[in-house]
Amino acid sequence: MSLLPRTAEEFSSAEYWEKFFKKRGEKAFEWYGDYNKLCGVLHKYIKVQDKVLVVGCGNSELSEQLYDVGYKHLTNIDISETVVTHMNQRNAARRPGLTFHQVDATQTPYEDATFQAALDKGTLDAMASEEEGALARNMLTEVGRVLSVGGRYVCVTLAQESVIKLAVEHFVKVGYAVRLHCLQEENNTEEDSFALPVFVLVCTKFRQPMPTPILEMCLGENGTPVRHTQVKELLSAVREHQAYSVLRKKLRTGTDASSNLSLTLCHTKTGLPRYSLAVQDCAPGAKVPRTNQFAIFIVPQGSETAWLYSSSEGRRQLAASANFRRLVVVTMHRNQEYPGMEAVQSELSPMVMDLAPPGMPANHQVPFLSVGGDLGWREEVSRGVSQLSGEYCVENVKGEDGGLYRRLVFLSNTGLVQSESRLIATKTASSHKKKNKKKANAAAALVTSSSSMMVDSGFLCCTHHEVMVASLAMLGIGTPQNKDIPVSVLLVGLGGGGLPQFLRDFVPNTTVEVVELDPAVLEVAKQWFGFQPDHRLTVTVGDGLDRISALEKEGGILFDSIMFDVDNKDSTLGMSCPPAAFVETPMLQKVWRLLTPRGVFMLNLACRDSTLRNSVLERVRGVFPTVLSRKIEEETNEILLCARDSLDAAQILPSMNQAGKDLQSSLCSDRTEPNRKPHIDIATLLKDLKVE
Secondary structure, three states: OOOOEEEEOOOOOOHHHHHHHHOOOOOOOOHHOOHHHHHHHHHHHOOOOOOOEOOOOOOOHHHHHHHOOOOOOEEEEOHHHHHHHHHHHOOOOOOOOOEEEOOOOOOOOOOOOOOOEEEOOOOHHOOHHHHHHHHHHHHHHHHHHHHEEEEEEEEEEEEHHHHHHHHHHHHHHHHOOEEEEOOOOOOOOOOOOOOEEEEEEEEEOOOOOOOOHHHHHHHEOOOOOOEEEEEEHHHHHHHHHHHHHHHHHHHHHOOOOOOEEEEEEEOOOOEEEEEEEEEEEOOOOOOOOEEEOOOEEEEEEOOOOOOHHOOOHHHHHHHHHHHHEEEEEEEEOOOOOOHHHHHHHHHHHHHHHHHHOOOOOOOOOOOOOOOOOOOEOOEEEEEEOOOOOEEEEEEEEEEEOOOOOEEEEHHHOOOOOEEEEEEEEEEHHHHHHHHOOOOOOHHHHHHOOOOHHEOOOOOOOOOOHHHHHHHHHHHOOOOHHHHHEEEEEEEEOOOOOEEEEHHHHHOOOOOEEEEEOOHHHHHHHHHHHOOOOOOOOOEEOOOOOHHHHHHHHHHOOEEEEEEEEEOOOOOOOOOOOOOOOHHHHHHHHHHHEEEEEEEEEEEEEEEHHHHHHHHHHHHHHHHHEEEEEEEEEOOOOOEEEEEEEOOOOOHHHHHHHHHHHHHHHOOOOOOOOOOOOOEOOOOHOOOOOOOO
């Protein structure tokens, strides 16, 4: 298998383990696996002729099974006199060479370097919770003392985080090599079963302690070791496997349409994310053909942020349209190569049945669906780091409409496109293409050559930007009486610069001041999105809140429109746009005072929390006497249009119709490119306005 699972959900050990051990009760000692399950990995590390110390043997049958297949040098110890007496009596006749001794594993009577292996099945798990782990550390120290050079501590464990962390850190500190095998639980259909993997921890003693830790993870008994450089990386891999097992259990027992189950598949060699999978079941009662039980949908590269694929609502709609009982939506990651659809299907196929709905036969042929059988296209053109927002990349993608687009994406939130612009061929590229019409690969050469493309400043990719432009109709732009009146705009949030450039280039008599907190964003806008400030389009680098406060304090500077288009870095809130401080009443009052009498405040609001959204709206209405809203279809965004003065609610919507026509007719061509016109339908954008 070339992929490793990694769930997108955080594996919460505390609650799960509490429930797990309550369920486990007194009868579950063999849940760690019997000889048949463990023999492959045990034979790999313990030779038949080795002298083996079995630590905390309990009443497990494992020692008896090992003895029966040839392991005759087993020393079994346990602290319980009852257990030792019982096990000696049970084996006296059939296994005379198999003996059990009452010995404290933290203080054994054996000499140094007596054993070639120490076998522990569950004893570490039992002892680690006692006395804050002190007993377990004493036991591990004693095990290390009685092991010979080259000897191995082989521990069968459920790898609860505190337990495995204690053991790994102990052996790394004393210079052992550490390897973990994850033995994936076979499909278990019992309702109350826990499909957790069993791990086998193998720690090897060297004559001289290892100067650099050797930390490895293997999937299965014969999986290729994946090397980790830090203990926390190894522990993270353990959590990922455990969470994947929990996910498999959920999927085998069924989910509902509202579940949001997802996981990430990583390269076994590099550990880098390769695929993200979201599992979507059909709604209860849906009429699904018997043949449509399960399918995999491959999202084209560059389309993964589209509402249909990135949101739970969109995926539910996609699943309903595909009409399968269960649909797995697969997206591909940046910085990964995908040779073609056939290769992707081949790579995913070994893991597909892990995600199948209950009752699916193991040999079922699962269909792979896509948009036109195409993997899409993506080209990274730049990558950098912002001190404020972290790592980012600028990439070109091919849209579902066949056009080319440039995006700015911050890698801390790869599901969100920070800025997007449409690309068009430069004159040089267009001439070159005409001269090479006979060449079959001319179009492909154009696509892959970013140097031959330029940003189309007349095209706004974001609907909420289009709505903001259309809403300038509230200022009466384009009417005979306002034809020559200047329009001043203050915009907080630059992004790629598409919105302010559109305002400067196409809305007559407009000057724009942009406030941008992140200087790296300004440089990206200039270098990759064709952003060109001038005397009518200026940029202030700084905090938008501070700039508004300073302008209000200075006095005398008023704007016809103030626009907030700034995202919220705090993901703990249910509002991704804007930051909460921008919609507090004192700040809204400052905005009100900075507007001209005809002025309008435009707020890009993205809020999934209905209670929080209502709170914001109440504060806005408390400052602005007239508030309109326009919901962005298939997105969480909405634009609030807030007039400084009171307007007649009965007349405002009808009047906006004519105002929109006036604004549309007044939009002019880009002065630097006279033949380039704005691509915007103002009447359509204003059609769904409502009074709040």
